[in-house]
Amino acid sequence: MASERYNPRKVEPNWQKKWNEDNVFVTDNADPRETYYVLEMFPYPSGRIHIGHVRNYAMGDVVARYKRARGYNVLHPMGWDAFGMPAENAAMQNKVHPKDWTYENIATMRNQLKSMGLSLDWTREFATCDVEYYQRQQHLFIDMLEKGLVYRKQSKVNWDPVDMTVLANEQVIEGRGWRSGALVEQRELTQWFFKITDFAQDLLDALDTLDGWPEKVRLMQKNWIGRSEGMMVRWDISDGADKAGDHEELTVYTTRPDTIFGASFMAISADHPLAKEAAKHDEKVAAFCEETRRAGTSLAALETAEKKGVDTGIRVRHPFDENWELPVYVANFVLMDYGTGAIFGCPSGDQRDLDFARKYGLPVTAVVMPKDGDAATFEIGDEAYTDDGVMINSRFLDGMSTDDAFEAIALKLEADVVRGAPRGTRKVNFRLRDWGISRQRYWGCPIPVIHCDDCGVVPVPKSDLPVQLPDDIDFEKPGNPLDRHATWRHVACPQCGKDARRETDTMDTFVDSSWYYTRFTAPHEDAPTDPAIADRWLPVDQYIGGIEHAILHLLYSRFFTRAMKATGHVGHDEPFKGLFTQGMVVHETYRLGGSGTSGRWVSPSEIRIEETDGARKAFLVDTDEEVAIGSIEKMSKSKKNVIDPDDILATYGADTARFFVLSDSPPDRDVVWTEAGVQGTFRFVQRIWRLISEAAPALADIEAKAGGDGKALEISRAAHKTLKAVAADLDGLAFNKAIARIYELVNILAQPLSEVDKADDELKGALKQASLFLTHCFAPMMPHLAEECWQTLGAEGMIAMAAWPKHDEALTADNEVVLPVQVNGKKRAELTVARDADQESIKQAVLELEAVVRALDGKEPRKIIVVPQRIVNVVV
RNA sequence: GCGGACGUGGCGAAACAGGUAGACGCAAGGGACUUAAAAUCCCUCGGCCGAUUGGUCAUGCGGGUUCGAGCCCCGCCGUCCGCACCA
Numbered sequence: 001m002a003s004e005r006y007n008p009r010k011v012e013p014n015w016q017k018k019w020n021e022d023n024v025f026v027t028d029n030a031d032p033r034e035t036y037y038v039l040e041m042f043p044y045p046s047g048r049i050h051i052g053h054v055r056n057y058a059m060g061d062v063v064a065r066y067k068r069a070r071g072y073n074v075l076h077p078m079g080w081d082a083f084g085m086p087a088e089n090a091a092m093q094n095k096v097h098p099k100d101w102t103y104e105n106i107a108t109m110r111n112q113l114k115s116m117g118l119s120l121d122w123t124r125e126f127a128t129c130d131v132e133y134y135q136r137q138q139h140l141f142i143d144m145l146e147k148g149l150v151y152r153k154q155s156k157v158n159w160d161p162v163d164m165t166v167l168a169n170e171q172v173i174e175g176r177g178w179r180s181g182a183l184v185e186q187r188e189l190t191q192w193f194f195k196i197t198d199f200a201q202d203l204l205d206a207l208d209t210l211d212g213w214p215e216k217v218r219l220m221q222k223n224w225i226g227r228s229e230g231m232m233v234r235w236d237i238s239d240g241a242d243k244a245g246d247h248e249e250l251t252v253y254t255t256r257p258d259t260i261f262g263a264s265f266m267a268i269s270a271d272h273p274l275a276k277e278a279a280k281h282d283e284k285v286a287a288f289c290e291e292t293r294r295a296g297t298s299l300a301a302l303e304t305a306e307k308k309g310v311d312t313g314i315r316v317r318h319p320f321d322e323n324w325e326l327p328v329y330v331a332n333f334v335l336m337d338y339g340t341g342a343i344f345g346c347p348s349g350d351q352r353d354l355d356f357a358r359k360y361g362l363p364v365t366a367v368v369m370p371k372d373g374d375a376a377t378f379e380i381g382d383e384a385y386t387d388d389g390v391m392i393n394s395r396f397l398d399g400m401s402t403d404d405a406f407e408a409i410a411l412k413l414e415a416d417v418v419r420g421a422p423r424g425t426r427k428v429n430f431r432l433r434d435w436g437i438s439r440q441r442y443w444g445c446p447i448p449v450i451h452c453d454d455c456g457v458v459p460v461p462k463s464d465l466p467v468q469l470p471d472d473i474d475f476e477k478p479g480n481p482l483d484r485h486a487t488w489r490h491v492a493c494p495q496c497g498k499d500a501r502r503e504t505d506t507m508d509t510f511v512d513s514s515w516y517y518t519r520f521t522a523p524h525e526d527a528p529t530d531p532a533i534a535d536r537w538l539p540v541d542q543y544i545g546g547i548e549h550a551i552l553h554l555l556y557s558r559f560f561t562r563a564m565k566a567t568g569h570v571g572h573d574e575p576f577k578g579l580f581t582q583g584m585v586v587h588e589t590y591r592l593g594g595s596g597t598s599g600r601w602v603s604p605s606e607i608r609i610e611e612t613d614g615a616r617k618a619f620l621v622d623t624d625e626e627v628a629i630g631s632i633e634k635m636s637k638s639k640k641n642v643i644d645p646d647d648i649l650a651t652y653g654a655d656t657a658r659f660f661v662l663s664d665s666p667p668d669r670d671v672v673w674t675e676a677g678v679q680g681t682f683r684f685v686q687r688i689w690r691l692i693s694e695a696a697p698a699l700a701d702i703e704a705k706a707g708g709d710g711k712a713l714e715i716s717r718a719a720h721k722t723l724k725a726v727a728a729d730l731d732g733l734a735f736n737k738a739i740a741r742i743y744e745l746v747n748i749l750a751q752p753l754s755e756v757d758k759a760d761d762e763l764k765g766a767l768k769q770a771s772l773f774l775t776h777c778f779a780p781m782m783p784h785l786a787e788e789c790w791q792t793l794g795a796e797g798m799i800a801m802a803a804w805p806k807h808d809e810a811l812t813a814d815n816e817v818v819l820p821v822q823v824n825g826k827k828r829a830e831l832t833v834a835r836d837a838d839q840e841s842i843k844q845a846v847l848e849l850e851a852v853v854r855a856l857d858g859k860e861p862r863k864i865i866v867v868p869q870r871i872v873n874v875v876v
Numbered sequence: 877g878c879g880g881a882c883g884u885g886g887c888g889a890a891a892c893a894g895g896u897a898g899a900c901g902c903a904a905g906g907g908a909c910u911u912a913a914a915a916u917c918c919c920u921c922g923g924c925c926g927a928u929u930g931g932u933c934a935u936g937c938g939g940g941u942u943c944g945a946g947c948c949c950c951g952c953c954g955u956c957c958g959c960a961c962c963a
């Protein structure tokens with residue numbers, strides 16, 4: 001009785017329709033069951049989904065469907081990270097309005113996601129470019145402004161000359177804009193900033209509580225926040241005061257006050273006020289400062305830049321010796337925006353300082369030596385000694401440990417009061433800077449403030465929100481169209497009513513994604529959030545996305561949650577309890593041309609692969625020309641190694657695509673997309689359908705239950721073991737392992753199912769239960785096939801709503817175990833014993849084994865180690 | 877330079893807590909069915925020796941701890957990732 005081949009193109013839309021009609025995935029906030037919030041990072045509507053989305057959303061959907069089966073009230077929403085540069089670029093290139101471009105892309109991608117059969121609550125969908133969303137964001141901005149969490153300041157900023165906008169520090173990668181790849185320039189602009197540094201310590205401390213996050217991400221954030229403990233130390237200007245203007249002293253930040261007796265010079269940034277003052281009086285200093293500023297911060301410039309400086313002629317006095325004068329240099333390696341923009345140079349303890357001192361002939365005094373060193377002979381050569389150790393050449397510190405010396409110096413500097421303040425104060429410093437959010441772009445959330453000549457910066461009253469983006473804009477010229485708009489920026493001051501100007505900068509799009517997960521909990525609420533509902537759902541139980549957001553989005557969101565708490569919008573601190581960073585989908589590359597390095601890239605759809613005796617060769621389908629098979633790489637348009645999910649969904653269906661991207665590789669690692677692999681998965685789909693649909697009629701009136709003995713018991717054991725193991729694997733997000741177990745069970749069931757006609761009722765009952773268990777196991781990954789099997793087996797309702805069955809613990813443990821038997825650690829035999837056999841009888845049985853007797857060769861065993869249910873080792 | 881992760885068959889991988897290394901899948905080879913192909917089913921599949929049940933080597937390399945090490949410790953080598961003048 002041959003059944004029809006499983007046809008996903010016919011079956012999948014039916015079930016998607018049914019799920020939709022029955023509102024199976026619509027989540028009720030009032031549902032009293034325990035909540036579970038699973039979320040995948042929402043996509044940017046670039047045009048079409050790519051295979052990476054398929055993997056990301058397949059993982060989230062498995063979790064959502066599994067948790068639903070486990071009885072949770074699951075929230076699994078979807079939305080669109082819809083503001084951003086590409087829409088404006090498209091507008092400029094194709095004369096299409098960013099709004100139209102964005103919403104059309106969303107429509108396309110929504111359909112694509114729907115064809116994947118994701119169990120999403122689409123009633124909560126929104127795009128961040130919806131007025132209804134960004135209006136609430138403006139509301140949050142104003143609340144944060146009032147709380148002092150937003151401020152405006154002039155500062156040196158990263159300017160992307162291609163995108164013509166400012167970038168946050170987090171968005172500059174190796175000196176280049178994260179999106180445009182252009183070398184970033186430094187400019188002085190007035191910008192809006194979020195006070196993320198207010199939370200620096202808390203963001204750091206709370207990392208320890210995030211045990212559902214990958215260690216790697218926590219570490220990256222820790223390094224990014226970059227806490228260091230040191231001291232601010234004031235050095236009096238002793239000479240050259242004519243060049244120092246009003247400055248009486250120079251304050252430096254140091255983490256190594258213990259090395260203060262190794263100081264040999266002071267170095268300040270070219271942007272330091274003292275340097276600017278000195279430049280007024282000294283052309284050489286002025287020229288050097290100019291040159292340093294121009295060299296900029298590009299990666300190449302930094303890497304190769306020699307440590308250079310110029311003597312300002314200014315001298316400072318050592319805090320512990322009034323006869324000790326040190327020169328003040330402007331140096332190209334001192335950053336203005338870390339610490340005070342000034343340092344004291346201790347060449348023996350810092351490689352940079354050492355290079356600098358050697359270059360300018362400054363003294364090098366060793367002040368720390370290794371614990372077992374000899375103070376009489378210890379010297380610094382070409383390498384600084386940066387480790388902890390014992391103090392030398394440091395007067396009252398000599399002989400102390402580095403830590404004790406720090407403490408001793410700190411106490412003295414704190415006690416020494418000069419001009420009404422201590423000479424030195426302890427100071428914790430962070431690498432983290434405030435988050436600059438002003439962007440000179442159109443397609444973003446307008447910053448809701450108004451500039452009035454009389455009243456200054458005035459927030460837009462909440463009753464006047466939203467500040468809506470105008471639709472009539474032109475992209476003929478580069479730069480921000482809002483600046484050029486005829487009327488939009490002209491507005492009355494909300495305070496005095498006089499003519500005033502709107503802020504024309506928009507917010508960084510990372511602001512949009514910093515709270516969308518909160519909005520999903522009450523997407524139609526008038527206020528930005530309903531705090532009670534938000535706190536019920538949040539933090540997100542399982543967040544899934546790419547590692548590329550380890551710092552940017554994830555750190556911003558952690559800040560935003562704290563800021564929303566401070567402004568009363570939520571009651572929790574952390575946005576994401578569990579975080580999972582999934583790997584990419586990668587693919588082989590193909591290239592024409594014999595050398596393999598010069599010809600054009602060829603897409604996988606243009607070639608066919610031939611394989612004989614392990615030798616793989618690729619040929620162009622059209623011309624039979626041989627194509628070089630290249631390395632496996634991240635899918636990219638330029639290398640053409642891209643697989644279009646639409647093609648896969650059309651050819652194999654959603655279940656196959658979902659199952660394949662989850663199988664084989666662990667989810668946090670990259671998975672290689674291969675045509676052969678997908679076909680293998682598709683064959684497996686067919687195999688399951690064939691086995692179940694052909695056996696179903698014989699099982700129709702049979703009660704599903706575990707077998708009591710013989711073959712039936714064996715089947716039941718396998719089914720219950722698999723059910724238990726798959727549950728554990730899904731709990732641990734080990735999708736690849738769950739899939740391996742599903743294959744195993746199918747292999748076990750294949751033969752008996754195909755011979756079900758010969759089975760007695762007991763065996764049939766066991767097979768029916770096993771088939772239902774199997775269906776439960778793969779349902780989270782292949783939901784359409786599961787519904788079809790579920791129905792065919794005559795089960796009630798839809799499996800999407802069915803509870804995960806309970807396994808029988810007794811059936812998951814075998815009565816007999818096979819113990820490997822080692823002699824001196826080498827396996828020589830196996831012994832089958834009752835699971836609860838006692839040690840003595842096992843020892844007895846082992847010594848009677850022929851292989852053991854042979855291996856012992858007449859010798860007396862010294863010891864027999866029996867690890868219950870594991871192994872036996874006979875030691876001679 | 878600093879920090880981190882990883883290294884297992886032809887390939888993707890598995891191995892719970894130190895206890896039979898290679899489950900499961902892909903590829904490959906052989907066979908059955910078929911006029912043929914597809915589909916399906918069966919067998920083989922880390923190396924070497926031998927006869928299928930045996931022996932031996934084997935988890936990047938070299939040591940160590942242990943009755944027993946892919947897993948723990950020390951030292952190398954390699955690959956990948958993050959940060960990068962942070963005082």
